[in-house]
Amino acid sequence: MLTIDRLSITHRRDLREILNNFSLLLGPGERAVLIGEEGNGKSTLLRLIHDPASVEDYAEWSGEVSAGGRTGYLPQELTSEQLSWPARRLFEASEGFMALTPKERAALSKELGLPLSFFTAERPLREFSGGERIKMQLACIAAEQPELYLLDEPSNDLDLDSLEWLECFILSRREPVLFVSHDETLIERTANVVIHLELLRRKTLPRATVARLPYRDYVEARYRSLARQEQAARKEREEFEAKLERYRQIRQKVESAQRGISRQDPHGGRLLKKKMHSVQSMGRRFEKEREALTAMPETEEAIFLSFPSAACVPNGKRVLELALPVLE
CATH class of the missing domain: 1.10.287 (Helix Hairpins)
Incomplete structure (x- = not known):
């Protein structure tokens, strides 16, 4: 079970708070999706839960976070170095996978629809498709038998068949799953908890909403609530x-x-x-x-731009000339 109690996160660079007094309980069978605009701290939250030391160079945090045991973390993408590895090295780097017996490896291969030959393949990881790499990474994670799955945008670079496979993988987990995704179809078919992270008032006021609802129900309820307010x-x-x-x-x-x-x-x-x-x-x-008047509802600006004072340009100053040839 994932337990978060009064968690606050602040960026070191600009002292911007991205999470304030956030609390959450996530138990077996719950599949929570983290949604929100880019830069709102979704990936940071996953990394902090998995390994607090991984965010110390750019973020400060306070509060209590307990995953209840081992976590299985899937990053957004493999590093350039990892992409150059032969596929077998990915599995060799997993203690859980290396501890499996041949029979258990065969069972894992069948469960995930992953050819046994991938476990010992010499081909560099970059030569595999996005779906194949995700399957291999999740095979390593599943072999570790985590108490909690943390998946950061797992649907990136997947074809339709791989997306359907990913849906089945998430739905089949007994352990709680916390994942980030912008794929509404994946979210609608898998998530039963929605965690919406927002930064209001020009990215200065964090707000986190936890709704134990299917995604579409949450979106409709939110719009109705905002309209009534x-x-x-x-x-x-x-x-x-x-x-x-x-x-x-x-x-x-x-x-x-x-x-x-x-x-x-x-x-x-x-x-x-x-x-x-x-x-x-x-x-x-x-x-x-x-x-005492009812406040107008606050929603997040999807795009936020700010420039230092040194970037100010006097009125009337020409900053760009653009000429496009006419196609005839």
Whole structure:
């Protein structure tokens, strides 16, 4: 079981917080997908769960993370060095695989639809297809008998047959699976938990949503919730502005009356002063009411660009001339 308690992660380079007080319990049979824009910390979270030391050079974190035992981590891609390895070396680097008996290797080969010859192949890994490399990596991971699978964009560079195989692999795991993917078909067919990582307010405010729902149900529920919140917020603001306009009119009338009151009418002056106190109290109540209004829903900007001040360009300065030949 994966247990995360009040986990916060901050980038060292720009001190940007990408996760704040995040908690999660993930048990057997649960297949959780991490979704969100690029740069929101999905891969960092997987790496931290697998090996906290792997993120220390670029991130600081606090909180508790326990995977309950061995984790099986599939990175986004193999390194250039690994791609030059003969296929057999990938298996030789796995203690779990090397501990298997010939009978167990044959069973693993059959389970994953992987030719036995791959286990001893001399061909460099880069000469295999993306689907074949994923199968070989997952064979090594499965041989380790992990308590938790961590898969970082496993559907990258896969053909249709390999994607269908990957779906079956994820669905067949008894252990919890936490994976990152942008493939909506894969997500819809496999995930029963959705973890949505967002960075709001120009990437300064992290928000994490955990929904134990199928992906499509989560998306539809989210849109309905945002629409209801926006509708309520707009209605409250319209009503508030109408009341505020009436308040302004009352205040203007009292202020106008105060300016025109004669010194020979002290009684009228006292009444207006008392009335102004009431108007001021009403104004303070309006300020409190403004703070209590339903907030407009916040959603993440898909694209965020920022430039240092030194990159500013004076108005009117020509920065690019582009001429494209006309095809005739």
